[in-house]
Amino acid sequence: MSLSPVASTVRIPKVLHPVDNEHLKLLLLENISQGAVKAFEAQGFHVDHSTKAMSEDELVEKIGSYHAIGIRSKTRITERVIKAATKLLVIGCFCIGTNQVDLITAAKAGIPVFNSPFSNSRSVAELVISEVIALSRQYFQRAFEMRQGIWNKQSKGCWEVRGKTLGIVGYGHIGSQLSVLAEALGMRVLFCDVISIMPLGSARQVDTMEALLNESDFVTLHVPELPETMNMISTEQLSAMKKGAYLLNNARGKVVDIPALIEALQSGHLAGCAIDVYPAEPGSNGAPFDDQLNSWSSTLRSLPNVILTPHIGGSTEEAQRMIGEEVSAALTRYLTYGSTVGSVNFPEVDLRPITAEQQGIRLCHVHNNIPGVLRQVNEILSPYNVEKQYSDSKGDTAYLMADIADVSPTDVNRLRELISQTSANILTRLLV
Numbered sequence: 001m002s003l004s005p006v007a008s009t010v011r012i013p014k015v016l017h018p019v020d021n022e023h024l025k026l027l028l029l030e031n032i033s034q035g036a037v038k039a040f041e042a043q044g045f046h047v048d049h050s051t052k053a054m055s056e057d058e059l060v061e062k063i064g065s066y067h068a069i070g071i072r073s074k075t076r077i078t079e080r081v082i083k084a085a086t087k088l089l090v091i092g093c094f095c096i097g098t099n100q101v102d103l104i105t106a107a108k109a110g111i112p113v114f115n116s117p118f119s120n121s122r123s124v125a126e127l128v129i130s131e132v133i134a135l136s137r138q139y140f141q142r143a144f145e146m147r148q149g150i151w152n153k154q155s156k157g158c159w160e161v162r163g164k165t166l167g168i169v170g171y172g173h174i175g176s177q178l179s180v181l182a183e184a185l186g187m188r189v190l191f192c193d194v195i196s197i198m199p200l201g202s203a204r205q206v207d208t209m210e211a212l213l214n215e216s217d218f219v220t221l222h223v224p225e226l227p228e229t230m231n232m233i234s235t236e237q238l239s240a241m242k243k244g245a246y247l248l249n250n251a252r253g254k255v256v257d258i259p260a261l262i263e264a265l266q267s268g269h270l271a272g273c274a275i276d277v278y279p280a281e282p283g284s285n286g287a288p289f290d291d292q293l294n295s296w297s298s299t300l301r302s303l304p305n306v307i308l309t310p311h312i313g314g315s316t317e318e319a320q321r322m323i324g325e326e327v328s329a330a331l332t333r334y335l336t337y338g339s340t341v342g343s344v345n346f347p348e349v350d351l352r353p354i355t356a357e358q359q360g361i362r363l364c365h366v367h368n369n370i371p372g373v374l375r376q377v378n379e380i381l382s383p384y385n386v387e388k389q390y391s392d393s394k395g396d397t398a399y400l401m402a403d404i405a406d407v408s409p410t411d412v413n414r415l416r417e418l419i420s421q422t423s424a425n426i427l428t429r430l431l432v
């Protein structure tokens with residue numbers, strides 16, 4: 001096949017390989033998508049895949065032979081596991097959260113951690129749209145009655161969403177997606193955020209949350225869990241909402257004061273709510289959602305026009321596939337090019353790719369964040385032509401990437417030895 005003139009002029013990035021070229025072994029646990037497995041295998045990595053999580057003891061026994069591990073939320077990577085992980089270069093959390101990993105110990109050991117915080121934004125936005133319509137038409141309630149054998153056809157208190165106002169609190173990845181979908185349904189969109197954000201479509205940013213609460217028929221929350229967002233919707237904010245309005249929380253469980261919400265529903269001030277996240281959530285499927293978990297559970301469950309879902313906002317096949325693609329791409333970029341962009345515990349460092357025509361090696365040097373390191377390393381590099389260099393630090397860990405031209409094969413090993421022996425060295429990799 002002949003390349004078109006355009007394609008033949010494109011500068012193709014070179015795939016780099018670690019100089020000590022031991023075949024890289026990856027351990028993927030908790031049934032990470034087969035798409036991710038294929039992506040890794042296409043890079044030539046050896047992949048061991050398991051559908052299950054591993055206990056700390058199992059990990060300590062096995063992790064020593066792996067260069068990368070992929071987990072979801074059930075496998076815990078503790079300090080003990082990291083100490084046993086003598087070859088481990090990188091950790092991929094194929095999920096949103098990363099609190100199952102001891103991030104600080106990992107960073108100190110020179111191991112960046114990657115996750116996929118935004119792959120499920122669209123899935124959440126679509127769920128919210130479905131809830132807006134379900135609340136407005138009370139059809140969740142009607143469907144529930146039908147299952148109990150009750151025919152209850154009525155139009156009182158049921159509305160179209162066209163022309164109604166949706167108030168979005170937090171206009172980030174999910175809030176902004178939602179804005180576009182809601183306008184397509186003919187809704188008017190208001191939003192508030194702690195930062196000033198360019199509105200999409202005809203949406204309008206309001207100055208205060210109070211203004212948004214006063215004007216919205218539906219209020220939907222899309223803020224992170226922070227000290228300042230805890231119970232951000234309580235009695236005062238619920239009273240500021242329009243009579244007959246609806247509240248939706250698909251963000252984090254502690255953002256809404258649920259006993260105050262129950263009062264607003266019981267008094268008839270709110271016409272309904274949809275809740276996907278809770279202050280305390282069961283640890284596994286099938287476990288009860290009862291008053292032992294949250295003291296108000298049975299009261300909330302008994303109220304009409306209340307949609308309760310088990311934290312499914314981001315749970316779709318598409319989101320899982322995108323998480324697989326995003327995290328496997330981040331791990332591959334780190335292993336083959338050294339890029340830490342998107343890492344949650346590491347300084348974010350990247351260099352533009354070495355192209356196929358260029359002769360050179362890439363130094364990836366993780367070190368303690370103390371004075372004098374760059375001077376030491378640059379002294380070692382001084383006989384060579386350093387074409388590009390970039391370094392950054394985060395907490396106690398710093399990371400330097402440098403592309404060095406015309407290094408002979410014997411010099412490569414010498415360079416790595418000299419840099420590995422510097423006093424602040426955590427990890428030195430050379431990619432060719």
Ligand SMILES: NC(=O)c1ccc[n+]([C@@H]2O[C@H](COP(=O)([O-])OP(=O)(O)OC[C@H]3O[C@@H](n4cnc5c(N)ncnc54)[C@H](O)[C@@H]3O)[C@@H](O)[C@H]2O)c1
Nearest residue numbers: 170171172173174175193194222223224225250251313314
């Ligand atoms: N239900 C689910 O399954 C599910 C899935 C994914 C995400 N989430 C949750 O949804 C929330 C939003 O996610 P995202 O990806 O859109 O996050 P994001 O970081 O992209 O956006 C959050 C927005 O909230 C704004 N914000 C922060 N504090 C605020 C405040 N006090 N008042 C107003 N705005 C404030 C930020 O400036 C930002 O624009 C997060 O809490 C996340 O954990 C839930």
